Each structure stands twice: as C-alpha cells, then as structure tokens.
Amino acid sequence: MSTLETPAxxxxxxxxxxxxxxxxxxxxPETMTLILLxxxxxxxxxxxxxxxxISYILRSFTLYSEFAMVALVLTMVIIAGEIDLSPAANMxxxxxxxxWLQQAGVPIPAAVAVGLASxxxxxxxxxxxxxxxxxxxxxxxxxxxxxxxxLAQVIAGDKSIRVPEWFIGIDKIMxxxxxxPVVLFVVVALVLGIVLGGTIFGRQIYQVGTSEVAARHAGxxxxxIKLVLFLLVGLVAATAGxxxxxxLGSVRYDLGLGGELQMVxxxxxxxxxxxxxxxxxxxxxxxxxxxxxVSTGMIVxxxxxxxxxxxxxALLIVSIIATNFIYSRTQR
Amino acid sequence: MLKKTLLLGLxxxxxxxxxxxxxxxxxxxxxGKNTGNPYFDSIxxxxxxxxxxxxxxxxxxxxxxxxxxSQIPFIEAQIQRGVNVIGIAPNSPDALNQVLDDxxxxxxxxxxxxxxxxxxxxxxxxxxxxxxxxxxxxxxxxMVGSLIGYEGEIAILSATTEAPDQNKWIVGMNETLKTDPKxxxxxxxxxxxxxxxxxxxxxxxxxxxxxxxxLKGVIAPTTVGIAAAAQVVQSRGIADKVQVTGLxxxxxxxxxxxxxxxxxxxxxxxxxxxxxxxxxxxxxxxGSIKNExxxxxxxxxxxxxxxxxxxxxxxxxxxxxxxxxNIDDFNF
Numbered sequence: 001m002s003t004l005e006t007p008a009x010x011x012x013x014x015x016x017x018x019x020x021x022x023x024x025x026x027x028x029p030e031t032m033t034l035i036l037l038x039x040x041x042x043x044x045x046x047x048x049x050x051x052x053x054i055s056y057i058l059r060s061f062t063l064y065s066e067f068a069m070v071a072l073v074l075t076m077v078i079i080a081g082e083i084d085l086s087p088a089a090n091m092x093x094x095x096x097x098x099x100w101l102q103q104a105g106v107p108i109p110a111a112v113a114v115g116l117a118s119x120x121x122x123x124x125x126x127x128x129x130x131x132x133x134x135x136x137x138x139x140x141x142x143x144x145x146x147x148x149x150x151l152a153q154v155i156a157g158d159k160s161i162r163v164p165e166w167f168i169g170i171d172k173i174m175x176x177x178x179x180x181p182v183v184l185f186v187v188v189a190l191v192l193g194i195v196l197g198g199t200i201f202g203r204q205i206y207q208v209g210t211s212e213v214a215a216r217h218a219g220x221x222x223x224x225i226k227l228v229l230f231l232l233v234g235l236v237a238a239t240a241g242x243x244x245x246x247x248l249g250s251v252r253y254d255l256g257l258g259g260e261l262q263m264v265x266x267x268x269x270x271x272x273x274x275x276x277x278x279x280x281x282x283x284x285x286x287x288x289x290x291x292x293x294v295s296t297g298m299i300v301x302x303x304x305x306x307x308x309x310x311x312x313x314a315l316l317i318v319s320i321i322a323t324n325f326i327y328s329r330t331q332r
Numbered sequence: 333m334l335k336k337t338l339l340l341g342l343x344x345x346x347x348x349x350x351x352x353x354x355x356x357x358x359x360x361x362x363x364g365k366n367t368g369n370p371y372f373d374s375i376x377x378x379x380x381x382x383x384x385x386x387x388x389x390x391x392x393x394x395x396x397x398x399x400x401x402s403q404i405p406f407i408e409a410q411i412q413r414g415v416n417v418i419g420i421a422p423n424s425p426d427a428l429n430q431v432l433d434d435x436x437x438x439x440x441x442x443x444x445x446x447x448x449x450x451x452x453x454x455x456x457x458x459x460x461x462x463x464x465x466x467x468x469x470x471x472x473x474x475m476v477g478s479l480i481g482y483e484g485e486i487a488i489l490s491a492t493t494e495a496p497d498q499n500k501w502i503v504g505m506n507e508t509l510k511t512d513p514k515x516x517x518x519x520x521x522x523x524x525x526x527x528x529x530x531x532x533x534x535x536x537x538x539x540x541x542x543x544x545x546x547l548k549g550v551i552a553p554t555t556v557g558i559a560a561a562a563q564v565v566q567s568r569g570i571a572d573k574v575q576v577t578g579l580x581x582x583x584x585x586x587x588x589x590x591x592x593x594x595x596x597x598x599x600x601x602x603x604x605x606x607x608x609x610x611x612x613x614x615x616x617x618x619g620s621i622k623n624e625x626x627x628x629x630x631x632x633x634x635x636x637x638x639x640x641x642x643x644x645x646x647x648x649x650x651x652x653x654x655x656x657x658n659i660d661d662f663n664f
Contacts (some may be wrong), residue, residue, distance in 0.1 A: 048413075056412045063405055158493050160426050168430065248401065250426045254494070257399050300409040305367045305396035 029271020029323045030283040036269075036315065037290045044297025051300050058182055060296040061289070062171040062247065065181035066091065066240035067259045068288035071266035072185075072192050073233045075284040078267055079196070080226055081209040081276030082137040084126060084233050088259030089148035091241030092252075094119040096152040098242050099161035099251035108167060116238045122148055123234020127227045145260065153253035160250040170246035181243060185288070188236070193281035201225070209276030265312070266291055269319045271326075278327060290315075357388050358617060360610060361410050362419040362445065363403055364394035369528075371555050371581060371602060372421070374664040375446055378606025379419070385632075386614055398528070400424035400494070407431045411438055417613040419445040419460075419606075425496045429455045441616060445609050446602065448644070450496050457616075458623055458643040460609050462600030463651055465497060468553070469504020471598065471651050472578065473515060476549040479575040479595055483517040484548030487540050489561055489578075491528040491554040501553050521547070526557045533560035541574070552578035558597060562588040582654050582662040589659050596655045603664055604647040608634060612645065 044051040051057075061068075070087045077084050098115030102108055122144065129140040173180040196202040207215040208222045215222050245251045268274065269290055270283030294315065298308045362379050364372040376392045383390040393410075395402035403423050408431060410418055418440055422428055425448075432442050432455045441457050448459040476486055488505065490498045502523060509515050521544050526533025533556055540547060541564070552558035558580040565576050571593045580597045588594040611631045615621030621629045628638045639645055654662065 050409075050412045050414070053412065056408075060405065060408055063408070158499075160424075162426070247430070248427050249430050252400060252424075252427070252494075254400055258397075296405065296409070299393075299405050300412055302391055302393050302409075305394065309396060 027326060027329075029319070029326055030280060030286060032319065032322045032326075033270050033283055033286040033290055036319075037286055037293060040290055040293040040297060044293055044301075047297055047301035047303070051297050055177075056300075057293070057296060058179055059171070061185075061292045062179045062181045064262070064288065064292050064295075065179075065185045066244050066247075066256070067262045068266060068284075068292075069185050069188050070233065070237050070240050070259075071263040071284050071288060072189055072281055073229070073236045074263050075267045075270065075272050075279055075281060076192065076196055076205055077226075077229045077233055078272050078274065079209045079276060079279045080205045080229055081212060082130060082226060082229070083141065083264075083274075084137065084230065085141040085260045085264070086122065086126060086144040086148055087233055087237035087240075087263060088256040089145045089152070090119055090122045090234060090237035091244060091259065092255040092257070093122065093148040093152040093155075093241075094238035095241035095245045095251045095255050096155045096161070096253060099163055099245055100155050102163065102167075103161050108164070112242055115242050116235060119234045119236075119238020119241070120231055121234070122237075123231040126234070127230035130230065131223045131226050149253065149257075152255075156251065156253045158253075160252040162250050163245055167246055168249040170243055181247070184243075189281055189285045193285070196281050205229070206277055209278075211277075262291070265316060268316060268323075271319065271323045273323060273327060287319075358417065358614060359389045359391075359413070359415040360417040360419065360613060361391045361393060361413075361415045362606070362609075363406050363410070363421070364392060365421045365423050365447075366398040366402075367394045367396055369394075370584070374581075374602035375421075375606045377664070378603040378608075379610055380606070382607045382610030386610060388610065388614060390610070398423050398492075400427040403428060404431050407435060411435050411440065415440060416617060417441045417443065419443045419609050419613075421445060421447040422449055422496075424494070425450045426452050432456060441613055443609055443613060446605050447497050450500060453642045458612070458639070458645060460605050460612065460645045460647070462602065462605055462647050463649065464640075464644075464646055465500055466504065468579075468651065469501040469506075470508045472501065472551050472553060473505050473508045473512075473518075475577050475596065475598060475653070476551050476575065477515055477518060479577055480518070480548040482515060485519050485521045485544055485546050486549040486551065487521055487544065487547060488523040489533060489537055489540065489550055489552040489554075489557045490523060490525050491557065493525050495528075495554075498553055505551065526552075526554075526560060528554055528556040530556060530560050533557045534564055537561045537564040541568070541570075547574055549575040549577065552576065552580075554579060555581050555584065555599075558594075559584045559588075562594050566591070566593040580654075581664065582659050583664060585654070586659055589654065589656050592656075596653055598651040598653050600648055600652055601662075601664065604634060607631070608637065608645065608647050612637075 074084060094115045097118045098111045101111040101114055126141055126144055129135050130137045171179050171181055175183045204220045204225055207220055208225055212222050244255055266287045267284050270287035272279030379390050393406055395406060400423055418435055422444055429452055436442050444456050444459040449455055488502060490502060509518060509520055522540060524536040524540060526536045537560055550561050552561045558578040561576045565571055565574055576594050577597050579599050585594060585597060608631050615629055616623050625639055625641055628636050631637050637645060
C-alpha cells in the first residue's frame with residue numbers, strides 16, 4: 001500500500017522553511033482517514049461479535065466495490081478542479097444498454113463492448129459540455145445525471161432485464177480468497193495511484209486543479225487532461241455498471257440509484273479538496289474501506305438506520321473540517 | 333496490509349464469543365421495506381407476540397430507503413449474525429435473488445412476508461401473504477363501484493411504479509374493469525404514483541382532481557396513498573363528489589371514516605402475518621410442519637392453514653372491509 005503514498009511535494013517553491021519530515025508524512029488528511037478506519041474497526045468489533053470476520057467484510061465490500069472503483073477516478077476529476085455527478089446514472093444506462101442488447105440476442109462480449117463504448121460516449125458528452133462549451137461541470141453533470149437515468153428508464157421501462165445464468169456472480173469468483181470485485185478495486189487503485197503520484201500526467205492534474213490559468217501558461221494542455229479524465233470516468237462507470245449487473249443477476253433503470261453521493265462521500269472522506277488541486281488515491285482507497293467498515297459494522301449490529309445516517313453525516317463533516325484545517329495550516 | 337492482520341487477530345480473539353452464542357433459541361429477523369412505515373409496526377407486533385409465546389428471539393431491521401438493492405447489506409448482515417429465519421418484505425422481485433440463495437445455502441429459512449418475489453419464487457422457501465393477492469384488484473374495483481353506483485370516472489393512486497404488489501393489483505383492476513360487464517360504465521382515466529410519500533401522494537391527488545373534474549372515485553391501494561387522498565378530499569370538502577377508497581390502516585383512517593370523508597376501505601390484519609410467520613417457521617424448523625403444497629397446520633387464533641400453490645400461505649380468505657360501524661374494533 002505504501003506504493004500509493006505520494007511523496008509530498010515539499011517546499012522548494014519559496015523561501016519558507018521546510019516543515020519537519022515527520023509532519024510532512026503524518027499531518028495529512030489520509031492519516032485522519034486511516035485513524036478513523038482503525039477506530040471504525042474497533043468500534044465495529046465492540047458493537048457486534050459477528051463483525052470481525054475478514055470474509056464477511058470482504059463480502060460486504062463487494063456491495064460497494066463498484067461505487068468505490070468509480071470514486072477513485074472521480075478523485076482525479078475533483079483534483080483537476082471539476083466534478084462529475086453522473087457516473088451512477090452512467091452505470092445504470094450502460095448496464096441497461098448491455099442487458100437490452102444481450103436479451104435481443106447480441107453475443108455477450110459484443111454487448112459488453114457496446115455497453116463500455118456507451119459509457120465512454122457519456123463521458124465524452126460531459127467533456128464536450130464542460131470543456132467545449134465551458135459550462136460548469138456541476139451543472140452539466142446534474143443535467144446528464146437526470147438524462148442518463150431517464151434514458152435508462154426508456155430502454156428498460158419499469159421491468160428488470162435478466163442476464164444469463166453463467167454471467168451472474170462476479171462477486172463469487174475468488175482470487176486467492178478475495179472476491180474479484182475487491183481485487184479489481186485494488187488493482188485500479190494501484191494503477192491510478194501510480195499515475196497520479198508518479199507520472200508527469202499526474203503532476204499536471206494537480207497543477208490544472210490548483211490554477212488552470214497558470215497551468216496553461218506553463219504549457220500544460222488542461223483541456224486534454226480533463227477530456228481524458230471525463231472519458232475515464234465514463235469507461236470505469238460503465239465497467240462498474242456491468243459488474244453490478246453480474247452481481248445482481250438483473251438490470252433495472254434504478255441500478256446504483258443515489259450512488260453519486262456515495263462516490264463523492266468516499267472522495268471527501270479521503271481528504272480530497274473539493275476546490276481541486278489536492279487529494280490522493282490512497283485517501284479515497286482508505287475512505288472506501290472506512291465507509292464499508294462503518295456501514296457494515298452498524299448494520300450487523302442492527303443499529304437503527306436513522307442513527308446510521310447521523311454517524312455517516314458526522315463522519316463527513318469531521319473529515320471536511322479536518323481536511324480544510326490541515327490544508328490551511330500546511331504548505332503543500 | 334496492516335489492517336487485515338489486525339482484523340484477523342481481533343477476529344480470532346472474538347471467535348469464542350460467536351461460538352458461545354450458537355446454541356441459543358431460534359433467531360428470527362424480519363427485514364422491512366424501509367423504516368418509518370407504520371404498517372410494519374403491526375406485522376412486527378405479530379412477530380413479537382408469537383416469539384414471546386413460543387420462546388424465540390426476534391428482531392426487526394429495515395433500510396432507510398426502499399430502493400431495490402438497499403436490503404442486500406441487511407440480508408448479508410443477518411446471514412453473518414447466524415439467524416435461523418429471515419422474513420422479508422422484498423423491495424424488488426429479483427435484485428435479491430443471489431443474496432437470498434446465499435442465505436438458503438447457509439440453512440436459513442427464507443420467508444417473504446407481506447410481499448413476494450413474483451416470478452422468482454424459487455429463491456425463497458415460502459411466502460406469507462394476508463390474502464390471495466390475485467383477488468385484491470377485483471375486490472377493490474367492486475368496492476369503488478359500490479360507492480359510486482357503478483358509473484363514472486375513476487383513477488388509481490398507487491405507491492411507486494415498481495412496487496410489485498401494487499402493480500399486480502393494478503393489473504387485476506384493469507382486467508376486472510375490461511372483462512366484467514358489471515363495471516362497463518366505469519372508466520379508469522388515470523393511474524398515478526405517489527411513491528408512498530405523503531407529499532408526493534398529496535400532489536398527485538390534487539393533480540387528479542384538477543385534470544379530471546368529473547372524477548367520481550379514487551382507489552389508493554397503499555396506506556400512504558389513501559391517507560393522503562382522504563386528507564385532500566377532507567380539506568376541500570368534496571366528500572360527496574369524490575369517493576376515496578383503497579387499502580388503509582384503521583388507525584390512520586379512523587378520523588376520515590368518522591367524519592364521512594371515507595365511507596369504506598379495505599385491508600387485512602398485518603398483525604396476523606407476523607403471528608403466522610413465527611408459528612410456521614418454528615414448525616418447519618422442528619419438523620412438525622411440512623413445507624409442501626397442500627399440507628395443512630394449525631395456528632392458534634387463526635385455525636387451520638393450508639399451503640397453497642407456489643408455497644404461498646394466506647392468513648385470511650378475503651379482504652376485511654372497514655366502515656364506520658366496525659372500525660373501532662380494530663386497533664392497528
């Protein structure tokens with residue numbers, strides 16, 4: 001996991017004295033996420049004797065793994081100074097297109113390919129309006145959220161579309177004892193973590209999010225970077241949608257309803273700064289586990305849903321306050 | 333993976349606690365559609381009283397919202413808790429198939445109570461329904477017909493567009509209106525959906541009244557819908573023009589019946605569903621009841637119960653009709 005830890009870009013830019021190394025490493029939002037995660041594991045264990053069972057936690061994670069995968073890419077979009085609220089609706093529309101095609105007799109691989117391509121197209125539409133038409137991404141993607149969900153309902157109606165028996169059960173496939181969706185999530189996190197933390201492209205994402213004007217003057221092709229990110233969200237969302245179809249065994253237009261909030265919640269809990277320029281894949285990675293641990297711990301202890309909502313809301317507020325506090329007190 | 337080693341260590345430490353609880357009395361859980369739905373209080377009351385009488389452990393849990401997949405983590409959690417019986421009012425006819433199969437593979441008896449997996453009956457052991465749901469649509473048409481003199485425009489105010497029970501009844505209503513010459517002069521002008529939310533149901537009811545000024549009757553086959561519709565009719569003082577009927581809770585409808593806003597409505601006893609579910613489940617577990625179509629068993633207060641086709645069990649033969657004369661006899 002330490003490979004994801006991006007070496008913080010310390011001082012160098014100005015004359016301010018460098019912070020001590022322990023501060024650079026420890027005083028960062030991900031540390032808080034990690035501490036909350038550990039506290040969450042202990043709290044869950046205290047709440048219910050049934051909670052501390054690694055196979056149960058992994059199984060529970062598969063229920064959130066699709067959203068978590070998208071949240072990783074969304075983190076990069078937010079770091080680049082934009083937001084995408086449409087991926088959950090994208091998941092539903094891609095999955096509906098996929099399911100509708102395979103029901104109409106199209107071979108599964110072709111149906112999957114078209115589903116993924118439609119996810120890319122949805123990302124491209126978002127990118128066109130945000131980059132080409134210079135519209136604010138929050139407004140654009142609230143619009144496409146509704147549009148994609150509506151189109152999914154046009155395709156699937158109120159009925160659910162079954163997928164063939166052999167296609168069901170991605171969450172039952174085990175890789176070294178770990179469900180495949182969890183493995184995929186970890187792999188995506190590793191790849192994106194390396195891209196964001198260890199490549200020039202990754203550094204440019206931070207620069208675009210910190211100051212797009214400055215980045216452009218420095219010769220960074222901001223528009224192209226954002227295009228790539230929106231396309232990537234679209235593609236990963238479509239993948240997540242088809243994974244959900246395999247997990248549930250059927251597809252309906254309301255697949256992943258409300259998922260966009262969970263995705264943003266994961267990014268925020270992981271210390272991603274909503275105004276861009278700051279955040280890490282590691283943070284979102286930890287936050288996804290935090291969310292699963294906290295929700296699962298409360299559900300298995302039969303905690304009232306109202307209390308669950310209060311706890312999740314409180315977690316989010318704590319993390320936003322801490323993130324802002326840490327960022328305002330430290331130079332990057 | 334520091335976190336995992338930590339988990340494993342803690343899991344080992346707590347394994348004893350889990351094992352020690354294995355030989356306790358039969359554990360029954362009922363998973364409702366969502367919280368804050370007074371209808372389930374009555375079902376839960378039946379479960380509780382029966383468990384008190386028979387010496388089993390009972391708990392009620394429900395997700396915060398009634399989306400198709402929101403019950404999945406709750407089912408996973410109950411599997412993890414090692415319950416013996418899961419009763420559930422399913423939010424989806426098919427999204428729960430996979431996880432319910434997992435529960436049954438673990439030896440858990442899965443009963444759908446007050447709602448069924450229509451078309452996917454093989455994924456549960458039996459269903460407990462208050463009445464034969466095939467006749468509800470027909471009886472509701474007869475009810476509204478008798479109130480408006482079998483002539484004029486009527487409308488349906490339902491729950492959500494996906495609600496499987498309501499949709500089944502609406503199909504029954506449409507068939508009855510089309511095929512039975514008794515109702516030839518009744519004209520169904522609209523079917524609208526209040527999503528089982530009081531505000532939305534009220535808005536939909538008001539829209540019905542303005543769009544169809546000649547409307548004579550409204551069937552609201554949902555407890556939230558009928559209360560909202562009655563409220564609108566009461567506040568506008570048009571009880572002599574528009575007859576509201578449907579399925580409602582006596583406790584919520586008492587005032588409307590007493591002041592003449594609503595002449596008659598129907599329902600069954602939700603309490604008996606919980607009462608019967610516990611007796612049936614315990615009987616199946618100890619081998620005294622055979623869960624086979626056609627076999628019969630005795631339930632205190634309910635008499636002899638027969639298991640019908642598709643392992644469907646009804647608590648009563650016909651809908652109970654509530655009017656000003658009898659409403660005070662019912663307290664749920």
